[in-house]
Amino acid sequence: MTNAARTVHFKIYRYDPDQDAKPYMQDISVEIESTDRKLLDAMVKLKAQDDSISFRRSCREGVCGSDAMNINGKNGLACLTAMDSFPEGKPIVLRPLPGLPVIRDLIVDMTQFFKQYNSIKPYLINNDPPPERERLQSPEDREELDGLYECILCACCSTACPSFWWNPDKFVGPAGLLAAYRFIADTRDQATSDRLDDLEDPYRLFRCHTIMNCVDVCPKGLNPTKAIGKIKEMMVRRAV
Amino acid sequence: MKRLVVGAHYGLMDWLAQRVTGVLMAIYTVIIFAAMLGGATASREAWQAFMANGFIRFITFLFIISLCYHAWVGVRDIWMDYVNPAAMRVILHVLTLLALVGYAGWAVQIIWRL
Numbered sequence: 001m002t003n004a005a006r007t008v009h010f011k012i013y014r015y016d017p018d019q020d021a022k023p024y025m026q027d028i029s030v031e032i033e034s035t036d037r038k039l040l041d042a043m044v045k046l047k048a049q050d051d052s053i054s055f056r057r058s059c060r061e062g063v064c065g066s067d068a069m070n071i072n073g074k075n076g077l078a079c080l081t082a083m084d085s086f087p088e089g090k091p092i093v094l095r096p097l098p099g100l101p102v103i104r105d106l107i108v109d110m111t112q113f114f115k116q117y118n119s120i121k122p123y124l125i126n127n128d129p130p131p132e133r134e135r136l137q138s139p140e141d142r143e144e145l146d147g148l149y150e151c152i153l154c155a156c157c158s159t160a161c162p163s164f165w166w167n168p169d170k171f172v173g174p175a176g177l178l179a180a181y182r183f184i185a186d187t188r189d190q191a192t193s194d195r196l197d198d199l200e201d202p203y204r205l206f207r208c209h210t211i212m213n214c215v216d217v218c219p220k221g222l223n224p225t226k227a228i229g230k231i232k233e234m235m236v237r238r239a240v
Numbered sequence: 241m242k243r244l245v246v247g248a249h250y251g252l253m254d255w256l257a258q259r260v261t262g263v264l265m266a267i268y269t270v271i272i273f274a275a276m277l278g279g280a281t282a283s284r285e286a287w288q289a290f291m292a293n294g295f296i297r298f299i300t301f302l303f304i305i306s307l308c309y310h311a312w313v314g315v316r317d318i319w320m321d322y323v324n325p326a327a328m329r330v331i332l333h334v335l336t337l338l339a340l341v342g343y344a345g346w347a348v349q350i351i352w353r354l
Contacts, residue, residue, distance in 0.1 A: 166321050170246045197249065202320065206251035209317070235252045 005031045008042055008083070009091040012053065015102055023102065027091065028053075032083070039092070040067055040078040055106040062219060065154030069106050070095040075156040075217040097159040099168065112168045113155045113175070120172060120180040120198070125191035141187040148182035148227060150220050151175060157214035157224055163207040170203035174214035174224035177205065181227035184234065196235055205231065258313045261306035268303040292354045304347045308340045 015023035158173035
């Protein structure tokens, strides 16, 4: 295998509030090698070339969720996006996650996102004294948590959701609702009814109009829309 | 003081009603299209006789009520999504309700006249 270098063109959203009056798009190119397989690899090269370009990254393998950004118009993780997935000759357009305040370049302020996540009490509520070893579940009950616990809170889904754009202060958003269902579905949790009470609200849950942008962008292949549907189904079962 | 408040604790019944009314309207649409293919609209007299049928009147009334409820939830959702000042939302909600009640009354009057 050759390590042939090739040039990749980028169009990157730049904004440094200390220097720039307003954001602008910068055209920039970088030489990458065939070993630079993922977008994040190319961006690290870019950063070496111009260290004023700012973005978050940490684990570089889709576990930490730091490098979520808008890549060619679609939210995703730079570390999971393959360089060969881009069409040849066209610049790769990178923008920060939409709908959240920009701190600098591709770094956004996630406060609102985590506020919503915290609002669903993302922890097990069980008032029984802890058993000596652990709280057990049957394999079937445990299975219900698959597709829920894997969320890495990268915010790709919530920031792709128009309902979250218009009401980020009131709508929990797909990531928060997926996490909410993760605890509602957990047989070890004792606050199911309180959790449903908290979500039964025209804004907190029912702003979801099932357009499924969240499912389309989730880099972990999760399905927040399905989880939201299950929350609604549980509410119906409780009410009728 | 402007504190953010959420927790109105409604929404499930509206969400469910929107689904149910949607299904009702879809069924009604199929019935009407089938009737049209069957020649119910061939002439004014045929159309009038079709609409004067008790069962058709019954389901047409259900259709109108479904349409209004469905539209109420949908239009209200749009106001809630895009209109931020609460006073403005109240005004729009009231206007929407008044318009829908007016339309429903008008439609009922038309069916009953047949």
